[in-house]
Amino acid sequence: MWNWFHKLASPPHFYRIAALLEPWLLWPALGLLLLGAYGGLVLAPPDYLQGEGFRIIYVHVPSAFLSMFAYVLMAAASAIGLIWRMKLAYCVAAATAPIGAVFTFLALATGAIWGQPMWGTWWAWDPRLTSELILFFLFLGYIFLREALRDRSQADRASAILAIVGVVNIPIIHYSVEWWTSIHQGPSIAKMDTPSIAGDMLWPLLVMIGAYQLLFFAILLTGVRAQVLEREKNARWVNDLLVKGVTGESVG
Amino acid sequence: MMEFLAMDGYAKYVWGAFGISAILIVATVWLSKRNLAATRQRVLRRIQAMEGKQ
Numbered sequence: 539m540w541n542w543f544h545k546l547a548s549p550p551h552f553y554r555i556a557a558l559l560e561p562w563l564l565w566p567a568l569g570l571l572l573l574g575a576y577g578g579l580v581l582a583p584p585d586y587l588q589g590e591g592f593r594i595i596y597v598h599v600p601s602a603f604l605s606m607f608a609y610v611l612m613a614a615a616s617a618i619g620l621i622w623r624m625k626l627a628y629c630v631a632a633a634t635a636p637i638g639a640v641f642t643f644l645a646l647a648t649g650a651i652w653g654q655p656m657w658g659t660w661w662a663w664d665p666r667l668t669s670e671l672i673l674f675f676l677f678l679g680y681i682f683l684r685e686a687l688r689d690r691s692q693a694d695r696a697s698a699i700l701a702i703v704g705v706v707n708i709p710i711i712h713y714s715v716e717w718w719t720s721i722h723q724g725p726s727i728a729k730m731d732t733p734s735i736a737g738d739m740l741w742p743l744l745v746m747i748g749a750y751q752l753l754f755f756a757i758l759l760t761g762v763r764a765q766v767l768e769r770e771k772n773a774r775w776v777n778d779l780l781v782k783g784v785t786g787e788s789v790g
Numbered sequence: 791m792m793e794f795l796a797m798d799g800y801a802k803y804v805w806g807a808f809g810i811s812a813i814l815i816v817a818t819v820w821l822s823k824r825n826l827a828a829t830r831q832r833v834l835r836r837i838q839a840m841e842g843k844q
Contacts, residue, residue, distance in 0.1 A: 591800035597811040760822040764829040
């Protein structure tokens with residue numbers, strides 16, 4: 539197990555594996571997106587209270603779920619980078635931030651689009667919405683901090699600390715609807731034993747969540763490959779890969 | 791068909807949410823691939839410049 543983990547952490551090995559895996563994640567993700575969208579837009583019955591407007595959940599919930607997942611992954615990779623000084627972990631964290639920012643923006647934007655017809659307002663300073671907005675600023679802060687620091691190891695460490703400190707916001711987002719009075723509805727699918735959503739409506743949502751996850755990992759692998767190339771630009775294996783077209787296994 | 795597109799009066803909200811999601815997802819995939827290709831070109835040019843100097 540540790541041997542496999544060590545081998546995967548080798549930049550040339552990871553680069554090769556990521557290049558192989560990426561299409562196997564991207565194409566199934568697009569297929570599942572189409573299936574989930576068809577299920578959510580066509581097959582799922584309208585909600586008894588929100589009517590056809592409820593269908594926004596099929597893009598809102600997967601984005602919101604992914605925004606939190608991406609942040610936890612970024613913080614975990616940052617911690618691994620800080621503790622074990624693993625360059626690949628910093629690459630993963632750095633590549634996660636822009637993707638996380640995009641999906642957090644999508645969660646906020648689709649939430650606002652849902653809020654207008656359901657609550658009568660695009661935005662409210664509600665605990666759930668505000669903590670999700672803070673998450674968006676944390677992703678932006680991480681990106682800008684990395685850009686601002688010219689020294690790479692300093693940028694790695696400083697941004698890692700920001701990511702780890704910011705992870706405290708994740709349970710706040712998740713439990714905000716239980717801890718405080720909120721206009722945002724409570725969990726619907728998190729309580730899997732008794733989900734408060736009908737099966738006809740649930741399966742397209744689960745398909746969309748799965749599709750977004752696969753899509754996230756496909757985009758992440760592309761981003762990590764770019765990070766690895768940039769960091770390893772002086773390594774022999776990069777020379778072999780780009781000049782001779784050889785995917786070397788040994789670190790130069 | 792028109793009834794489906796109208797979404798019982800919620801058309802601009804439902805299609806707006808799906809539209810912005812589709813646009814940003816496609817853009818993110820495209821930008822990530824373009825960034826990787828640009829990085830490959832930049833690193834390759836650097837290697838060729840170093841080899842030219844030697």
